[in-house]
Amino acid sequence: MIQLSYLDYLAVEGKSFLHRLSPKLKIIGMIFVLFAIVTVRNLPGLFLLYIFLLCLYFIARVPMRIFPLTLYPLIFAVLFIFVSQFQIRFILLVFLKVLCGSTGVVLLLATTPYPSIFSVLGKVLPSTFVMALFLTYRSVFILLTVLEETQHALYLRGGVQWKHPWRSLTNISNAFGHLIIKGIDASEKMYESMVLRGFKGKVHHRRE
């Protein structure tokens, strides 16, 4: 999640053809990828889709630093493998579906700024939901700053040590508690400043 600000930077600053493509088209493309993941059940088909997404990944010049994000969901997919009798075909099928989904999503995020995705979603989803998405997105950045400061403070004071698990757990929990309190304070201030700017339950997007 710490990668969020970097992903956002890539999406805004990138200059490839995929960055320049309209967000609407990219979301439609992602829907097609999802449709393929749901319907395609043979390994060569899914493998081809994965190769295609990887090609797009490199053409869009998305840095390799982000690539591990596409592999992250495999941690959870491993658990699901226990449903089967470890048939290689099933394992590969599940893994390829995971990889296609995560690569598609990372590609979308690394080439499209979040606000653009939300504004496209705003055309089909209720405004309350899109508003909540926007505020969550904004809040993640506010909280990341608080989290980084708290993390530094914790490490500088030796707050997390494997030798003292209980103390470490208490300190980590206190850090989360601190994050929540700071977050609630910030949300109150955010609401007041939004009302001052004429907020009436809807955010209007500038067309770019």
Next chain:
Amino acid sequence: MSHIHLPDGVLPVWLWASGFVVVILIWMILLRVMKKEELTRRLPLLGMMAAVMVLGASVEIVPIAYHVNLTVMSGILLGPSLIFLATFVVNVILALFGHGGITVIGLNTLMFSIEGALGYFLFHLFWRLLRRLSLALFLATFLALTVATFSMIGVVSLGTPHYEELIHQEEGRGMIGFEFGKEKGGHQKEGVPEKEVNLKRFIAIILSLGFIGWVLEGIITALIARYIHRLRPDLLRLEKESR
């Protein structure tokens, strides 16, 4: 652990589609029941708590594939109706990071909401009975996570015929399927086709890993609540019940 970290295309369409239908219905009911001004006023808080849950979910305890959800804590701070809206937002954002498939957003929202809403009610019940904040929160979190995990197992087991279909599909066909299809053919000659889906093993693994997670999350939630209670007791709204 209490929500489905499954990729897209693994669960049958009817199952994940019904998840979305139920979520949309609940959304519609909540938006009608809740006062618009109240909802607008609390939206920034909803966004902030959703962000806390997103950050909590990004801290992975890799050996047991567990992360804290903080759903019960958020449920207590937001209330049972807003937690539903918050969990939907959280699941959309998490799915955009590949943390669970996009198609399972509906089902995951239901699991998370069960956890948050049940946690809220159980916490208030235990608080009235025990009058001990940490214990009440630990028990509420532990039980809410247990129920949510069992409902997740229930949902996954509903897709059993579909997994069998996925396992057997293309047997004896295709480049890779051919090799392994031949092996399986040997088993099936002996008579009744062998059951390939082993839910018992899956449940055993989920419950054993989940148990560690429930205890861990219960402790963390209790400690967080203790910290909040020390600094901002008004947030937990316990005064009314104390009288």
